[in-house]
Amino acid sequence: MVANKLLTLVLLRQAPRILLGMKKRGFGVGRWNGFGGKVEPGETIKAAARRELLEESCLVCNDLKEVGLLKFEFLGNPQIWEVHVFTSNNFEGEAKETEEMRPQWFEEKSIPFDQMWPDDILWFPHFLNGKKFSGYIVFEGMDKMVKYDVEEVESI
Numbered sequence: 673m674v675a676n677k678l679l680t681l682v683l684l685r686q687a688p689r690i691l692l693g694m695k696k697r698g699f700g701v702g703r704w705n706g707f708g709g710k711v712e713p714g715e716t717i718k719a720a721a722r723r724e725l726l727e728e729s730c731l732v733c734n735d736l737k738e739v740g741l742l743k744f745e746f747l748g749n750p751q752i753w754e755v756h757v758f759t760s761n762n763f764e765g766e767a768k769e770t771e772e773m774r775p776q777w778f779e780e781k782s783i784p785f786d787q788m789w790p791d792d793i794l795w796f797p798h799f800l801n802g803k804k805f806s807g808y809i810v811f812e813g814m815d816k817m818v819k820y821d822v823e824e825v826e827s828i
């Protein structure tokens with residue numbers, strides 16, 4: 673029984689806009705996404721989210737709130753990926769391009785779902801409405817969802 677792989681995802685908002693980054697290399701390359709990555713040993717999940725945001729966008733946020741928990745299974749791989757989703761509208765600095773990400777502010781009504789992870793269309797409506805959400809998604813490869821269940825929850 674392998675431990676779940678812990679990942680973070682930070683989506684900053686400045687209504688009516690949301691900050692996304694175009695992933696320039698590695699996992700998820702070519703897709704717009706929030707900022708995030710792996711949780712290092714000895715690091716809390718929230719500290720990892722703050723660190724990855726800074727590394728990938730040069731923004732500092734000391735006010736991250738966890739709003740979502742998404743668990744992913746990939747057919748043929750026993751390890752579950754656990755993505756902890758955070759948000760804030762209170763951060764410092766200007767988003768800057770890094771080696772990992774090219775940041776861009778999007779109007780909420782113009783989110784580029786066709787260039788994002790397929791699961792995003794399932795949980796963004798809850799996220800944009802300020803609700804907490806939880807989901808379980810099974811992928812076959814990186815593009816096809818073969819099973820999914822996403823719901824609003826009272827607490828994560």
Ligand SMILES: Cc1cc(-c2ccco2)c2oc(N)nc2c1
Pocket residue numbers: 679680681700705706708709744753755789790791792
């Ligand atoms: C399988 C998977 C992973 C991630 C991820 C990687 C790092 C942080 O999150 C996703 O992000 C989104 N939006 N869908 C995702 C699916």
